[in-house]
Amino acid sequence: MTRLGRVPACANIRQVIDAAAAALAEAGVGSPRSDAELLAAHAAATDRGRLAFADTGPEFCQRYDELVARRAKRVPLQHLTGTAAFGPVTVQVGPGVFIPRPETESLLEWAVAQQLSRRPVIVDLCTGSGALAVALSKHWPDARVIGVDGSRSMIDRARVRLGTRADLRVGDLLELQLDERVDVVFSSATFHWIADHDRLFSALHAALRPGGRLVAQCGGEGNIDILRGEARAVIAGEPYAEHFAGWQAPWNYAGPEQTAERLLSAGFASASCWLQPAPRQPEHAREFLSTIVLGPHVQQLPDELRDRFMDDVLARLGEPVVVDYIRLNIDATA
Numbered sequence: 065m066t067r068l069g070r071v072p073a074c075a076n077i078r079q080v081i082d083a084a085a086a087a088l089a090e091a092g093v094g095s096p097r098s099d100a101e102l103l104a105a106h107a108a109a110t111d112r113g114r115l116a117f118a119d120t121g122p123e124f125c126q127r128y129d130e131l132v133a134r135r136a137k138r139v140p141l142q143h144l145t146g147t148a149a150f151g152p153v154t155v156q157v158g159p160g161v162f163i164p165r166p167e168t169e170s171l172l173e174w175a176v177a178q179q180l181s182r183r184p185v186i187v188d189l190c191t192g193s194g195a196l197a198v199a200l201s202k203h204w205p206d207a208r209v210i211g212v213d214g215s216r217s218m219i220d221r222a223r224v225r226l227g228t229r230a231d232l233r234v235g236d237l238l239e240l241q242l243d244e245r246v247d248v249v250f251s252s253a254t255f256h257w258i259a260d261h262d263r264l265f266s267a268l269h270a271a272l273r274p275g276g277r278l279v280a281q282c283g284g285e286g287n288i289d290i291l292r293g294e295a296r297a298v299i300a301g302e303p304y305a306e307h308f309a310g311w312q313a314p315w316n317y318a319g320p321e322q323t324a325e326r327l328l329s330a331g332f333a334s335a336s337c338w339l340q341p342a343p344r345q346p347e348h349a350r351e352f353l354s355t356i357v358l359g360p361h362v363q364q365l366p367d368e369l370r371d372r373f374m375d376d377v378l379a380r381l382g383e384p385v386v387v388d389y390i391r392l393n394i395d396a397t398a
């Protein structure tokens with residue numbers, strides 16, 4: 065018996081996977097069958113398509129049992145397998161490394177549908193895990209793809225994982241230092257951290273060759289308004305208020321018209337910008353909110369108040385927790 069109490073024996077891998085999928089479904093995991101198979105492949109050190117031939121001895125059973133139990137507690141699948149699929153590439157992930165997000169994947173889909181010159185120079189700005197940079201170089205093997213990020217530790221970790229698969233550099237996106245003007249700048253999930261969008265777009269315009277494209281996505285006007293409203297109500301009361309005196313939320317969620325005007329003022333020849341609601345129900349809501357969406361709030365509080373703050377926000381949000389993301393899409397030509 066496994067700890068989950070459902071797997072009768074480990075002799076038949078199909079039965080074991082069926083039982084694991086049932087246990088994950090009962091625990092509320094969104095894609096139980098797929099997760100059960102991916103975890104089995106990981107435990108057996110094989111591919112998902114070769115599971116029928118896997119060695120399912122006692123070691124496999126114990127490993128699989130533990131993985132399924134942790135997944136049932138909503139540890140992200142990618143952190144259990146150590147990898148995440150991103151378009152045509154598999155990237156190594158783990159604590160402290162961004163799991164490539166669905167929005168970045170949609171940027172990749174858009175990118176690969178474009179006609180580009182034969183040997184384009186492409187920048188993935190604020191590349192994070194480097195996943196987009198690698199996927200782009202795989203799609204355009206003749207392209208020169210440069211991944212830039214302001215965080216040295218992020219780039220160092222990406223270099224270890226990606227080796228020579230991408231040209232990775234440390235740099236601030238407001239002061240881009242490239243050896244030549246480039247054909248395309250992609251950027252996902254970062255511009256809302258930049259307060260001065262006029263300066264940002266001037267720097268990006270200067271980096272692009274005439275006719276070059278800027279394609280980006282970030283949080284836009286109205287992003288997480290509901291969530292932030294609930295957090296605001298909580299921090300206005302005791303015992304939190306004193307820790308937020310004079311505090312300014314760090315995000316810059318711009319609107320599409322305002323952004324298009326700024327791009328044109330920065331010298332872009334044309335700019336198309338639009339909002340896209342993208343609500344998401346995070347699997348591990350408390351961890352997701354406290355580390356990502358409400359991370360800046362939590363950081364503002366002393367350790368002893370952080371859990372209580374999250375309890376209070378979650379109580380106001382109720383179940384299920386939905387993060388009211390609104391994306392700002394940008395497609396501009398220099």
Ligand SMILES: C[S@@+](CC[C@H](N)C(=O)[O-])C[C@H]1O[C@@H](n2cnc3c(N)ncnc32)[C@H](O)[C@@H]1O
Nearest residue numbers: 168190191192213214215235236237252253254
């Ligand atoms: C939310 S992550 C997005 C990573 C990746 N683009 C993705 O979609 O998974 C934001 C990234 O922007 C980088 N960043 C933030 N401010 C920056 C700046 N001023 N210059 C360069 N990189 C910056 C951070 O280090 C981080 O890797």
